[in-house]
Amino acid sequence: MTTPLTAADLPQERRLVTAIPGPKSAELQARRTSAVSAGVGATLPVYVEAAGGGVIVDIDGNSLIDLGSGIAVTSVGNSAPKVVAAVQEQVARFTHTCFMVTSYAGYVEVCEALNRLTPGDHEKRSALFNSGAEAVENAVKIARAYTKRQAVVVFEHGYHGRTNLTMAMTAKNMPYKQSFGPFANEIYRVPLSYPFHDGNKDGAKAAAEAISRIDKEIGADNVAAIVIEPIAGEGGFIVPAAGFLPALVDFARANGIVFVADEIQTGFCRTGAWFACEHEGVVPDLITTAKGIAGGLPLAAVTGRAEIMDAVHAGGLGGTYGGNPVACAAALGSIAEMEEHDLTAAAQRIESVMKPRLQTIADKTGVIGDIRGRGAMIAVEIVKPGTDEPDAALTAAIAKACHAQGVVVLTAGTYGNVLRFLPPLVIPDALLDEALTVLEEQFLAQTGH
Ligand SMILES: *Cc1c(COP(=O)(O)O)cnc(C)c1O
Numbered sequence: 001m002t003t004p005l006t007a008a009d010l011p012q013e014r015r016l017v018t019a020i021p022g023p024k025s026a027e028l029q030a031r032r033t034s035a036v037s038a039g040v041g042a043t044l045p046v047y048v049e050a051a052g053g054g055v056i057v058d059i060d061g062n063s064l065i066d067l068g069s070g071i072a073v074t075s076v077g078n079s080a081p082k083v084v085a086a087v088q089e090q091v092a093r094f095t096h097t098c099f100m101v102t103s104y105a106g107y108v109e110v111c112e113a114l115n116r117l118t119p120g121d122h123e124k125r126s127a128l129f130n131s132g133a134e135a136v137e138n139a140v141k142i143a144r145a146y147t148k149r150q151a152v153v154v155f156e157h158g159y160h161g162r163t164n165l166t167m168a169m170t171a172k173n174m175p176y177k178q179s180f181g182p183f184a185n186e187i188y189r190v191p192l193s194y195p196f197h198d199g200n201k202d203g204a205k206a207a208a209e210a211i212s213r214i215d216k217e218i219g220a221d222n223v224a225a226i227v228i229e230p231i232a233g234e235g236g237f238i239v240p241a242a243g244f245l246p247a248l249v250d251f252a253r254a255n256g257i258v259f260v261a262d263e264i265q266t267g268f269c270r271t272g273a274w275f276a277c278e279h280e281g282v283v284p285d286l287i288t289t290a291k292g293i294a295g296g297l298p299l300a301a302v303t304g305r306a307e308i309m310d311a312v313h314a315g316g317l318g319g320t321y322g323g324n325p326v327a328c329a330a331a332l333g334s335i336a337e338m339e340e341h342d343l344t345a346a347a348q349r350i351e352s353v354m355k356p357r358l359q360t361i362a363d364k365t366g367v368i369g370d371i372r373g374r375g376a377m378i379a380v381e382i383v384k385p386g387t388d389e390p391d392a393a394l395t396a397a398i399a400k401a402c403h404a405q406g407v408v409v410l411t412a413g414t415y416g417n418v419l420r421f422l423p424p425l426v427i428p429d430a431l432l433d434e435a436l437t438v439l440e441e442q443f444l445a446q447t448g449h
Contacts (some may be wrong), residue, residue, distance in 0.1 A: 006051025007079035011426045012057075013062040014406045014438075022060025026059045041175070043068070043410060044403040056408060065435040066352050067421045072233070072265045072377070073409065075292040076337040077426040083295035086308030086333035097325070099128070108326035113335050114303040117274050118382035120283035125309035127299050128323030132290035133161025134229065134308030135300035136417075137364045138317060140165060142302060143225035143258035146311040151218050153226045153257075155192040155210070157235030158416050160227065160262055168369030169227065171235065183358050186295040188218050188233035188427055192232065193240035196381060197388060203243030211251050220255040230276035233265035236422050237379035239372050241428045245280045252285070258308060260286045264300070265377070268292030269338050269425055272348040272375030279374060295334035299327035343425040350423060350432065354378050357436040364440075365447045367394060379412065379420040390415035394446060401442040407435045 005063045021029065021044070027043045046058040051074075056064045064124055070077060076083065083355035090106065099107050118124065128408050140152055144379040152169065154160065160169040162176055169181035170176050177183070193206035212219060232238040261284035266276035270292055277284055286304035294300050302309070313322040337343070355371060358380055362368035369383035395417045402409045412418045423432060443449075 004076060005050035005057060006263040007050060007077070007084075008081065010050060010052045010055055010057060012053050012055060012347075012431055013063055013421075014065050014431070014434055015356050016406045017062055018060045020062060020064075020406065022058065022062060022195075024059045025275050028059070029148060030114050034238045038220075045229040052080075052234065052330045053077050054424055055429040061103050062406060062407035063406050065425045065431055065438075066427070067409050068408045068410045069343075069433055071269055071424045072291045072295050075268055075270055075343065075376075075425045076295050076334050076341075077424045078296065080334065082294050082333035082336045082340075083330050084333075087297070087326055089331035094234065095323065095326060097320070098320055099323045104325050104328075106325050107323040110301070110323065110328045111303075112333045113332065114289065114301055117335070118289075119275055119277050120289050122283075123306040124303055125306050125352065126301050126303040127317050128328070129319060130163070130298050130300060130321050130324075132288065133163045133166040134319070135264065135288040135290055135324075136160045136169065136262060137163060137165050137300050139227065139260045139262075139288050139302045139304075140225060141317070142304075142312055143260065144306060145313075145316065146308045147224045147256060147258060149184045149222055149224040151213055151222045152187050153218065153223055154187060154189050155228055155232070157188060157192050157232045157238055158189070158229060158262075159232070159234035160229075166224050170229075174431065192228075192238065193244040194236075195241050196238075196372070197400065198336070201241060203245075204247050206241060207247030207251070209243045210248065214251075220257065223255070225258040225259045225260050226252050227260040227262055228265065229262045229264075230266050230280065230282070231266050231271065231374065231377060233377075236381065236415075236418035237372065237377060242280070244369060245277070245282045249284070250283050257284045260284060260288065262288045262408040264288055264290040268334075268345040269347050270375055270422070272344055272351060274344060276374065278305070291315050293334065294327050294331040295337070297324075297330035299323070299331050308332045319368075338425075341426065344375075346425040347377075350376040350425070350427070351378060353429070353432055354421065354436065357440070359386075360399065361440050361443050365443050366393065367443070367447055367448060373420075376421075376423055376425055379418045381413065382419065390417035392416035395419055398439075398442050398446050401446055402439060405438045407438045407444065409439070
């Protein structure tokens with residue numbers, strides 16, 4: 001009998017023993033095609049046996065370097081020790097009671113941790129849900145109940161989920177919205193500061209344009225919430241110009257509008273701060289979190305000002321599984337890992353390693369128009385040389401070539417021309433270095449250098 005692989009045992013190396021995908025993965029892929037809805041996509045067709053640190057090991061024995069973290073989720077690493085211990089202990093005691101029926105300490109402790117860790121030292125409350133989209137939906141419910149207004153302002157390039165309300169809030173049609181309408185109403189989209197494509201417009205000026213649209217087309221008095229990602233994630237890791245977010249916050253405060261930071265992708269040390277709002281000194285009224293919160297278990301939250309969070313009638317918020325005890329245990333384990341290993345500093349170190357290496361690739365190939373992001377949320381925008389014209393085909397080709405070489409990278413962006421990097425914050429230095437070498441080789445090969 002072979003002992004099962006666990007995350008703690010995994011050699012931190014890139015190792016290819018078959019083509020990608022190997023025969024066992026190919027067999028499962030065939031079974032998938034006849035069992036799983038074709039509507040569910042996959043970035044690369046390998047099937048996972050174990051994962052931990054900076055690697056994903058597939059069922060053919062290939063060890064891939066992980067620059068995706070399951071889309072910014074396993075920031076503390078897959079099966080991080082404190083997450084595993086907390087989950088094992090909890091799952092053996094009880095798996096579910098429904099917090100709304102008979103409550104348990106873990107839920108309260110996660111809310112206390114969120115109230116402590118999120119920006120601002122005002123009195124806060126939290127509520128827990130299952131997915132990011134559900135957190136965004138609830139932030140909108142709470143803001144509408146508090147303000148007794150209906151309109152919700154969102155931004156170009158924004159992503160907020162795939163439920164009906166959050167599809168309406170998400171900007172990009174393909175693949176998120178195509179043929180799924182009609183969408184929820186009272187959602188209004190205004191321009192985002194996008195320095196690479198708006199001629200490096202000043203942040204305050206870009207905000208003034210967005211605010212003018214709100215005033216003229218919606219009326220500030222009708223707006224319940226402004227919902228924005230401090231760095232647009234699926235939109236392509238767009239970092240708004242300095243001053244953009246603070247100007248929106250000032251406008252929201254002056255007009256009784258709830259300012260909601262969607263930190264589902266940026267939260268929990270990912271950008272080199274606990275939350276990305278901190279880079280701009282912004283204190284949101286409400287903040288939505290999910291992805292990085294619980295080391296891979298499904299959990300999401302809305303955290304914010306007590307008077308807003310408490311404005312909802314008793315019983316108005318909830319859900320059968322929201323704040324499941326096993327997911328709460330995982331979150332507490334995950335937060336302990338982040339604090340103990342200073343993962344904000346780890347994210348900053350990853351940025352300082354990646355940006356110069358990406359600049360070298362840009363200099364050698366001429367196809368990288370912009371290198372951006374913060375911490376371990378870094379992206380390159382790929383263009384036709386010397387222009388800002390997107391090159392989605394080259395982006396896809398480079399991603400595919402990296403996958404074949406055992407490096408998991410993700411694409412993003414409204415124009416499909418962004419390669420984004422979201423390594424686990426615990427990735428060993430040598431592995432990150434090797435991944436960047438593979439990336440450079442594939443950039444050179446795909447651009448004929
Ligand atoms: C992923 C994401 C969501 C949706 O989260 P799910 O858990 O997939 O529903 C919402 N907002 C942002 C910014 C995200 O990155």
